[in-house]
């Protein structure tokens with residue numbers, strides 16, 4: 525998919541630099557041509573020899589080596605994309621201000637290709653107003669910013685600032701540079717649900733789950749890439765999922781009932797509905813207007829069932845509409861998935877089993893897709909972006925609506 529694409533990767537000084545070794549391998553596997561430029565301090569974190577061996581190209585660090593001058597203008601014009609990852613706080617500030625005291629910055633300033641950055645830093649540095657201002661400047665320059673994630677940081681603290689994982693950076697590059705000739709969903713309206721739902725207990729508490737929303741997000745973007753008009757109904761997922769949604773109609777909801785209403789409002793005009801949300805099955809029967817005070821005795825919550833959105837859409841769907849659901853199972857996986865497929869009148873069900881390493885929040889997953897006509901498609905573990913592509917390929921190829 526990236527065969528022949530020319531990607532310049534700029535590495536700045538951050539411990540996350542070690543992950544770029546894996547990214548370079550992934551890109552080379554995709555037959556992309558990769559050239560690496562490092563800031564002098566990046567050399568402390570990762571070996572140029574490793575990167576030059578993997579990329580099969582000399583790694584550039586200094587403006588001049590021996591009698592040779594590194595032609596930064598040529599490199600910025602050669603690349604189809606300049607990715608700066610990890611982007612340190614220092615390099616970010618210099619980019620925002622137009623400083624040019626190393627080779628990477630001079631390549632950046634003279635680049636005529638699109639620029640993508642993947643910041644990595646400690647949470648306090650990331651959240652500092654100066655850093656946020658600089659990120660805002662890069663966005664104004666038109667650069668794509670892959671927002672960092674919440675997780676364990678090099679300092680040992682847990683917080684926001686973790687660089688995007690290599691598989692996801694690859695997925696972003698693919699959707700940025702990838703095949704734009706695939707218009708297999710041109711003219712189709714697609715409705716996608718993603719993320720968890722939160723069911724309020726009182727003004728400060730809720731019942732929720734760990735769904736990250738990444739699978740639905742990947743599906744929405746893949747449909748958009750194929751030319752569909754996409755509506756994404758998104759539960760309370762991390763803000764990172766709101767980036768890069770140009771041309772996708774985003775409806776943000778909190779509770780299952782809101783998600784149900786949004787889906788009912790948009791289903792009639794949908795040709796395809798992909799239900800990837802982890803909808804809460806129960807909600808408190810009554811929501812307290814005031815904060816429930818701690819009592820000496822325990823607290824019993826009376827829960828009532830939420831409406832099943834997939835089943836509700838299955839009950840009203842017409843022959844021209846395609847409906848796909850997910851099933852997360854821990855035991856008797858295939859039987860339970862098939863039961864959901866038929867009971868909810870879906871056309872496809874995507875099984876992910878906790879026994880296969882499926883995990884909320886992970887960037888990769890291993891799925892099996894079942895169709896209502898009895899077909900079964902198994903896949904190896906891969907990125908959610910790649911899974912989204914496989915799922916859409918199956919829908920396009922099997923075209924169950926005509927059966």
Ligand code: CTP
Pocket residue numbers: 717780799800801802803804805830831832833834835848849850851852853864
């Ligand atoms: N789903 C839904 N509305 C609900 C519950 C689930 O639309 N209230 C959808 C999910 O989006 C998913 C599918 O139904 O596409 C299966 O969800 P899952 O949680 O695996 O199954 P449940 O039907 O909730 O059954 P259980 O939790 O008992 O496995």
